[in-house]
Amino acid sequence: MDTLTHAPVLARFGYAVSDPTRARILLALAEAAAYPSELADSLGVSRQSMSNHLTCLRGCGLVVAAPDGRRTRYELADDRLGDALRDLLGVVLAVDPACCAPDGTCLA
Numbered sequence: 423m424d425t426l427t428h429a430p431v432l433a434r435f436g437y438a439v440s441d442p443t444r445a446r447i448l449l450a451l452a453e454a455a456a457y458p459s460e461l462a463d464s465l466g467v468s469r470q471s472m473s474n475h476l477t478c479l480r481g482c483g484l485v486v487a488a489p490d491g492r493r494t495r496y497e498l499a500d501d502r503l504g505d506a507l508r509d510l511l512g513v514v515l516a517v518d519p520a521c522c523a524p525d526g527t528c529l530a
Contacts (some may be wrong), residue, residue, distance in 0.1 A: 434482040434483065434484070435482070435484065437482065438478065438479055438482045438484050440526075441475070441478075442525075443465065443467055443471070443475055444475050444478065444479060446465050447461060447465065447472075447475055447476070447479060447485075448479070448484065448485075448498070448503070448507055449507060450464065450465065451485060451496060451497055451498050451504075452498060452503065452504035452507045452508065453504075455488070455495050455496060455497035456495065456496060456497075457490075457493055457494070457495055457496070458472050458473060458476060458494070458496065459472075461476075461496070476496055480496075483499055484498065484499055484503060485497065485498055485499055486498075486499045
């Protein structure tokens with residue numbers, strides 16, 4: 423397994439949170455570890471979709487899977503990610519509507 427620092431970490435983090443469902447998963451896991459079925463139900467997505475998103479987040483190194491009997495519980499790979507997410511939620515952005523759509527995609 424590779425350990426990444428600086429720009430590659432930010433790039434992976436940016437890719438992970440570029441999808442609204444993955445961002446919501448990370449925010450939920452910042453509050454507490456959870457099982458995929460619970461996350462799927464609470465976020466209103468299919469279990470297959472949840473599985474795909476968790477696989478992506480695990481591949482990016484942001485979440486880890488912890489065996490719990492016959493089930494698997496997911497949690498943030500590093501507690502500092504939760505702090506970082508909460509800090510980012512406090513950031514105020516001045517968005518130029520000519521450059522960014524309401525969903526966050528860049529138009530430029």
